[in-house]
Amino acid sequence: MIKFRNVTKYYPPDTYAVKGINLHIRQGDFVSIIGESGSGKTTLIKLLTAEEKISDGHILLGGWDISNIYNREIPILRRQIGVIFQDFKLLKQKTIFENIAFALEVCGSPSSKIKTIVPQILKVVNLYHKAERYPTQLSGGEQQRVAIARALIHRPKILVADEPTGNLDFANTREIIDLLKKINELGTTVLLVTHDREVVNLLKKRVVLLERGEMVSDEKVGRYVI
Amino acid sequence: MNYSIVRAIKFAFQDFWRNIWLSLVTITVLVLAILSVNILVSLSAISNKIVESVKDKVDISIFFKSEIDQAQIDNFQIKLKNIPEVKEVILITKEKALEEFKQKHKDEPKILEALKEVEKNPLADALVIRARDTEDYNKILGVLSLKENQDLIKFQNFTDHKKIIDQINLISSKIEKISLAITLIFVLISILIVFNAIRVTIYTHKDEISVMRLVGASDRFIRAPFIIESVIYSVFSIGIAIVLLYAIFGAIGPYLADFLQTYNFDLIEYYNQNFFMIFGAEFAVVLLLNAISCSIAVRRYLRG
Numbered sequence: 001m002i003k004f005r006n007v008t009k010y011y012p013p014d015t016y017a018v019k020g021i022n023l024h025i026r027q028g029d030f031v032s033i034i035g036e037s038g039s040g041k042t043t044l045i046k047l048l049t050a051e052e053k054i055s056d057g058h059i060l061l062g063g064w065d066i067s068n069i070y071n072r073e074i075p076i077l078r079r080q081i082g083v084i085f086q087d088f089k090l091l092k093q094k095t096i097f098e099n100i101a102f103a104l105e106v107c108g109s110p111s112s113k114i115k116t117i118v119p120q121i122l123k124v125v126n127l128y129h130k131a132e133r134y135p136t137q138l139s140g141g142e143q144q145r146v147a148i149a150r151a152l153i154h155r156p157k158i159l160v161a162d163e164p165t166g167n168l169d170f171a172n173t174r175e176i177i178d179l180l181k182k183i184n185e186l187g188t189t190v191l192l193v194t195h196d197r198e199v200v201n202l203l204k205k206r207v208v209l210l211e212r213g214e215m216v217s218d219e220k221v222g223r224y225v226i
Numbered sequence: 227m228n229y230s231i232v233r234a235i236k237f238a239f240q241d242f243w244r245n246i247w248l249s250l251v252t253i254t255v256l257v258l259a260i261l262s263v264n265i266l267v268s269l270s271a272i273s274n275k276i277v278e279s280v281k282d283k284v285d286i287s288i289f290f291k292s293e294i295d296q297a298q299i300d301n302f303q304i305k306l307k308n309i310p311e312v313k314e315v316i317l318i319t320k321e322k323a324l325e326e327f328k329q330k331h332k333d334e335p336k337i338l339e340a341l342k343e344v345e346k347n348p349l350a351d352a353l354v355i356r357a358r359d360t361e362d363y364n365k366i367l368g369v370l371s372l373k374e375n376q377d378l379i380k381f382q383n384f385t386d387h388k389k390i391i392d393q394i395n396l397i398s399s400k401i402e403k404i405s406l407a408i409t410l411i412f413v414l415i416s417i418l419i420v421f422n423a424i425r426v427t428i429y430t431h432k433d434e435i436s437v438m439r440l441v442g443a444s445d446r447f448i449r450a451p452f453i454i455e456s457v458i459y460s461v462f463s464i465g466i467a468i469v470l471l472y473a474i475f476g477a478i479g480p481y482l483a484d485f486l487q488t489y490n491f492d493l494i495e496y497y498n499q500n501f502f503m504i505f506g507a508e509f510a511v512v513l514l515l516n517a518i519s520c521s522i523a524v525r526r527y528l529r530g
Binding site: 071078089107153154 | 230233433434436437438439440441442443444445447448
């Protein structure tokens with residue numbers, strides 16, 4: 001599904017954000033990428049979503065080598081990878097329905113499709129009854145569920161979650177992790193970037209540990225060991 | 227694709243209304259820039275008209291000796307017409323000249339009585355010569371001064387407006403230079419303000435742009451609403467400038483007519499005749515300026 005082959009990201013004059021990463025993620029995997037701040041977790045995700053260009057090596061998505069992706073192909077790539085962040089990135093002036101619909105609107109989906117799909121996805125994240133509310137009227141956990149709904153709207157094969165529970169309390173964190181597990185059980189590959197010990201230990205899934213840009217371990221059922 | 231175009235237009239109008247004050251400021255700046263350019267256009271049109279009118283009044287009149295017959299006059303007229311610098315040669319027979327003289331002095335009985343007492347037509351046959359350019363008169367005067375020609379001519383009269391033309395040319399060229407400098411300064415300030423206004427507009431949408439990129443919107447789609455918005459700015463600013471200009475021309479028309487008196491120049495008529503050329507060019511420049519500002523400003527948020 002996703003293959004990182006000797007992936008390096010280098011910033012002149014002498015900084016390596018990630019160095020020689022070799023990683024194979026199969027379809028349906030749930031992988032937690034852990035490490036301290038500055039270990040290269042977020043850089044790895046940015047390379048996967050083509051927000052940053054690879055200095056050396058290759059990233060293969062299916063059979064597609066995205067190492068030297070053209071700018072015009074980036075939107076196609078991003079529709080195949082749903083991404084959620086710690087700060088949700090919701091538009092405050094739009095309702096929950098509009099926030100999710102926006103992701104379809106800007107990609108040219110017909111209105112009839114939007115009217116059908118958005119309520120379905122809102123039901124999946126259990127926010128159908130709050131469709132007309134604004135993000136500021138929701139709790140942190142609910143806002144993250146909206147972000148997940150938006151990330152899933154293009155039915156991506158991969159969901160990347162970059163510190164999704166960083167702003168949440170324990171109850172909301174559990175809620176989000178349960179939702180990610182549910183999404184994973186339905187066949188979506190999930191890449192979770194976190195340094196939340198509780199979350200990783202609770203999941204009992206594959207754990208990749210990064211240190212100073214290098215991969216130091218890859219455990220099938222790992223624990224947070226830093 | 228159709229959905230994208232319709233949505234880009236919808237987003238553009240939404241942005242325009244949501245940031246109505248910013249939109250109004252941008253349009254005001256553009257209107258002021260367009261007005262200043264049109265002041266230059268108007269001044270240039272007026273000075274050109276004055277120069278052309280004065281140039282039209284320059285001519286050489288030659289009066290033949292009484293013993294010269296019609297055949298000699300005709301030959302001389304043909305000879306003059308063959309000079310490349312000569313634009314036209316008009317024959318005024320002494321009969322026609324007398325008629326015009328009588329008409330001109332019809333309310334002055336003393337002059338008419340004096341004319342009756344002379345009995346014979348005292349006026350001479352004449353040719354009025356006009357050159358293609360005011361610079362050509364010297365050459366024509368040179369031809370006329372040849373002895374064979376002077377034998378036919380009783381006297382000649384060259385109404386030399388060259389000094390006036392030179393002065394008008396000098397003044398209009400100075401006016402043009404000053405106006406051009408003022409306009410350039412204004413256009414430069416306008417470019418900066420418009421560029422900044424569009425940047426602020428786009429800055430207020432940076433979150434939306436970031437979400438659009440996140441969910442896989444193409445760069446073209448992200449740019450489109452801003453480009454369309456700049457078209458809206460251009461249409462509104464040109465429209466408002468046209469209305470204001472015609473209102474100003476209507477208001478200053480009588481004063482301008484009074485000032486220009488015999489030149490018979492109407493700014494509204496001039497603009498009507500050149501409407502599409504003047505405003506078409508101005509619209510194209512404003513649109514280009516907006517589109518470039520917009521592209522540069524959006525590009526910053528599309529990197530990565």
